[in-house]
Amino acid sequence: MAIDAEQVRRIAHLARIGLAADEADRYIGDLESILTMVERMHAVNTAGVQPLAHPIDVTQRLRPDVVTEADQRESYQSDAPAVANGFYLVPRVVE
Amino acid sequence: MSQWETVIGLEVHVQLATASKIFSGAPNRFGAEPNRQASAVDLGLPGVLPVLNEAVVQMAIRFGLAVDAEIAAVTQFARKNYFYPDLPKGYQISQLDHPIVGRGHLDIIIPGKDGDTAKTVGITRAHLEEDAGKSIHDQVPGLTAVDLNRAGTPLLEIVSEPDMRSAAEAVAYLRELHAIIRDLGISDGNMNEGSMRCDANVSIRPRGEAKLGTRTEIKNLNSFRFLEKAIEFEVERQQEILEAGGRIKQETRLYDSERNETRSMRSKEEAEDYRYFPDPDLLPVTITPAQIEAVRAEMPELPRARRERFMEQHGLSGYDSRMVASDHATAAYFEACVAVAGDAKLTANWVMGELASVLNREEKDIDAAPVAPAALGRLISRIQDDTISSKIAKTVFEIMVKDGGEPDDIIEARGLRQMSDSGELERLVDSVIADNPHQVTQYRAGKTKLLGYFVGQIMKATGGKANPGQLNELLRARLDGGS
Structure with missing residues (x-):
């Protein structure tokens, strides 16, 4: 399957990965070889096979609706790079 | 009639009223100090695992049954990146x-000048998801402040078919949905606090055209009025563009209630690629028919059934029934009141009239009404047994609102009892007629409006305090009868 540099840049952007100018071309090769491997699965007849949602064949255990977590804000915020008035602070983002 | 047809579909996010969050044991409450109820799972710290809250599953099933929808036997979570x-x-x-929740439908009533009309709106699906936190841009200059208390709040997103054809229909749909989720007890539906939020997909097409026009999505409409205004604005904007030969750009728009307009937020084609995939942290959830039946056995009465019951049991008109039976708190108040008052129509008038205007004036919900339903019922029964007139009843009601107290005590203490002694009234009628010979002559010459x-x-x-019915009768008898 063919991939171009534009697609690589787009995927990198969506994943917020920085790419140097020459890296896009290198990743074209890497990604194409991954896709070639995946493409081999096309040869398998999957008619009537349900898509696999999870490799483990058990179902979800549910949790009773009770509050079990104590407030640990001070502890969590001691690891944060910047906090003020109980808020986490990040570089300004406005849509 | 306009040559354009409006097509509207709504996506409604409902915050579920659980004790804890959807995937963590942190409390799910509104109004805590920033980040006081954000646990390690809500913060997305490394190594944590989400575990699904069983109450959330129950609530979604309850909603699904209320809209006659298919409930999935196996349901699964995905990551939206x-x-x-x-x-x-x-x-x-x-x-x-x-x-x-799969395909279902909701019957709505659209109020109109020429009476109500009924319509069925398709529900495409409803799915569970977690809410995000809140970004606040004006807290710290130059930075964005993040409060993650809301992160992990359980949401049910209810997606409708593009079945609505006017802003009024969209509002009627949202109102019915609001009434249902409140009846089901799955959310408080408080739109001011964001417990129910609505996005509207709006497009227009030439009347008779089968193909849908390009739509825009209006985000975060947090009141019935804003939904109506935003759709009306957007329809007009699209019409102007199309009539000028332009084309509509598919995009997300934000409604600005202060300026009453929608503004472009971001263009869809570029930004939206969420790369969904099944969440490996969460196994598929199975729902058995027995589970569904257990939920069904505990379904409360829903607005539509209640409206029908009120028409049958209390003899209310369709209009009165819609006004007092749609919202469960109003319906509960009405029923407690009518049980004492007896007269359903008169009670409905009081609940929709005097009581509603007091609640409006004092910005109170009916749950916190300043007059208890039984007390209002006793007041209404005093109108019926002719102790007081409707007009005096309003005075008594205002006193009850302000100072509390029982209607009978207020009537006695203030001497408000209606004067129904016909001898006394006759004397008054005679003296008024004697004192106003000029008006009497005019009345008898045909100016009968002077009765007032x-x-x-x-x-x-x-x-x-004069009994108005009796008074009118006496006056007419004397004026029309001569002498």
């Missing part, structure tokens, strides 16, 4: 391929 500071994991846990003048004079003399 995007980057924003109030989404610490870099993905939102949502559902894509196997939503818990005489009524007014006597009401003034009695402080409004």
Whole structure:
């Protein structure tokens, strides 16, 4: 399957990965070889096979609706790079 | 009729009223100090695992049954990937391929000048997801402040078919949905606090055209009025563009209630690629028919059934029934009141009239009404047994609102009992007729509207206490009868 540099840049952007100018071309090769491997699965007849949602064949255990977590804000915020008035602070983002 | 047809579909996010969050044991409450109820799971710290809250599943099933929808036998969670500071994991846990609630429908009533019309709106699906936190841009200069208390709040996103054809229909749909979720007890539906939020997909097409026009999505409409205004604005905007030969750009728009306009937020084609995939942290959830039946056995009465019951049991009109039976709190108040008052129509008038205007004036919900339903019922029964007139009843009601107290005590203490002694009334009628010979002549010459003048004079003399029916009868008899 063919991939171009534009697609690589787009995927990198969506994943917020920085790419140097020459890296896009290198990743074209890497990604194409991954896709070639995946493409081999096309040869398998999957008619009537349900898509696999999870490799483990058990179902979800549910949790009773009770509050079990104590407030640990001070502890969590001691690891944060910047906090003020109980808020986490990040570089300004406005849509 | 316009040559354009409006097509509207709504996506409604409902915050579920659980004790704890959807995937963590942190409390799910509104109004805590910033980040006081954000646990390690909500913060997306490394090594944590989400565990699904069973109450959330129950609530979604309850909603599904209320809209006659298919409930999935196996439902599954997916990751919706995007980057924003109030989404610490870099993905939102949502559902894509196997939503818990499938196709259903909702019957709505659209009020109109010429009476109500009924319509059925299709429900495409409803799925569970976690809410994100809140980004606040004006807290700290130059920085964005993040509060993750809301992160992990359980949401049910209810997606409608593009079945609505006017802003009024969209509002009617949202109102019915609001009434249902409140009846089901799955959410408080408080739109001011964001417990119910609505996005509207709006497009227009030439009347008769089968193909849908390009739509825009209006985000975060947090009141019935804003939904209506935003759709009306957007329809007009699209019409102007198309009539000028332009084309509509598919985009997300934000409604600005202060300026009453929608503004472009971001263009859809570029930004939206969420790269959904099944969440490996969460196994598929199975729902058995027995589970569904257990929920069904505990379904409360829903607005539509209640409206029908009120029409049958209390003999209310369709209009009155819609007004008092749609909202469960109003319906509960009405029923407690009518049980004492007896007269359903009169009670409905009081609940929709005097009581509603007091609640409006004092900005109170009916749950916190300043007059208890039984007390209002006793007041209404005093109108029926002719102890007081409707007009005096309003005075008594205002006193009850302000100072509390029982209607009978207020009537006695203030001497408001209606004057029904016909001897006394006759004397008053005679003296008014004697005192106003000029008006009497005019009345007898055919100016019968002057009856009101005489009524007014006597009401003034009695402080409004004369029995109006009796008074009218007496006056007419004397004026029309001559002498």
